[in-house]
Amino acid sequence: MxxxxxxxxLYTAYDSADVLEDVSLTIEPGSITCLLGSNGSGKTTLIxxxxxxxxxxxxxxxxxxxxxxxxxxxxxxxxxxxxIPEGRKVFPKLTVExxxxxxxxQETSAELIRERMDEIYRLFPRLAxxxxxxxxxxxxxxxxxxxxxxxxxxxxxxxxxxEPSLGLSPRLVKExxxxxxxxxxRGITVFLVEQNVHQTLAISDYGYVLSKGRVVAAGTxxxxxxxxxxxEAYFG
Numbered sequence: 711m712x713x714x715x716x717x718x719x720l721y722t723a724y725d726s727a728d729v730l731e732d733v734s735l736t737i738e739p740g741s742i743t744c745l746l747g748s749n750g751s752g753k754t755t756l757i758x759x760x761x762x763x764x765x766x767x768x769x770x771x772x773x774x775x776x777x778x779x780x781x782x783x784x785x786x787x788x789x790x791x792x793x794i795p796e797g798r799k800v801f802p803k804l805t806v807e808x809x810x811x812x813x814x815x816q817e818t819s820a821e822l823i824r825e826r827m828d829e830i831y832r833l834f835p836r837l838a839x840x841x842x843x844x845x846x847x848x849x850x851x852x853x854x855x856x857x858x859x860x861x862x863x864x865x866x867x868x869x870x871x872x873e874p875s876l877g878l879s880p881r882l883v884k885e886x887x888x889x890x891x892x893x894x895x896r897g898i899t900v901f902l903v904e905q906n907v908h909q910t911l912a913i914s915d916y917g918y919v920l921s922k923g924r925v926v927a928a929g930t931x932x933x934x935x936x937x938x939x940x941x942e943a944y945f946g
Contacts, residue, residue: 712739712774713790713867713899715760720751720769722759728767729755731923737868742890742900746940747920753903754796756920757870761793762786773868788816792866796873797865800860801864802846802852806837809856813863814886823863830859833892851882858889868899875906887913 713736722730730752732744737743747753756763759894760771762783771779778786792813802808810830814823831838840848845856854874861869861872871890875883875885883906891913894900911917919927920938927937 713737714739714774715868715899715901716770716772716793717760718770718772720756720759721767722755722764722766723767724755728762729923730759730766732802732915733769733893733920733923733925735925735928737899737901738916739837739899740894740897742894742902744904744914744917745920746900746904746907746917746934748905748912750785751920752837754872755921755923757793757872757903760791760870784816787864790864790867791870792861792864792868793870794857794861794872794874796876797931800845800848802844802858804845806845806856807841808849808864809857810837813860813937826865830862831864834859835888841929848885850878851885854882854886855889858886858893866898868901869893870903872903873876873905874902875904877908878889883909885946893903 712881717733720730721731731824732836733756745753745756755764759766762781765881766779770777773791776789778789780890810827814826817823836852837855838861845853874886878886887909890900890902902910902914911934914931914932917934918925927934
């Protein structure tokens with residue numbers, strides 16, 4: 711399992727105005743790499759560009775040696791990339807189990823689907839207890855577990871996680887970050903897009919800071935914590 715992602719000189723525009731400008735970064739296999747930045751910095755646009763939901767205007771995206779810049783979204787996902795979107799976004803009128811099954815929609819082996827589901831229930835015992843409950847009736851923290859579980863059903867090499875702390879209590883935020891660490895320890899490369907600086911740097915191996923669509927700082931968590939650009943990107 712690899713999961714290396716290289717982004718080279720990426721430009722992405724909405725209505726001819728560039729949102730991302732000359733963005734370059736590398737996510738090493740087996741790492742947790744974070745992307746920090748305030749609201750409107752372009753973080754979600756970068757995830758959308760990787761998945762080709764918002765195609766790049768220029769630049770390249772290379773995943774495990776394959777140029778995925780112009781692949782359609784379903785083929786990008788088929789290379790081994792999975793995404794947990796901002797705001798969790800469960801299917802509220804479907805049960806926990808039905809939500810999880812949707813994460814493996816491209817998988818044809820019923821045995822493999824069952825194995826992956828059992829693994830997710832081991833990771834989230836609370837979901838095992840509530841497998842027949844409608845996802846829309848669950849708490850925000852439980853819906854976050856459903857969303858993460860659904861992302862894992864594809865057995866991804868690279869997991870993109872967009873704002874996992876959004877709208878959660880401090881206790882659930884801490885719990886979510888511990889789960890992300892455990893997922894990474896299983897060999898899955900993680901690209902974590904967040905505003906929560908302290909929690910994110912505590913579990914990351916390397917990070918980048920995005921401000922107004924440009925990478926303004928990069929380094930280890932210790933290096934980033936001491937950079938003026940980090941304070942400016944958040945409070946400037």
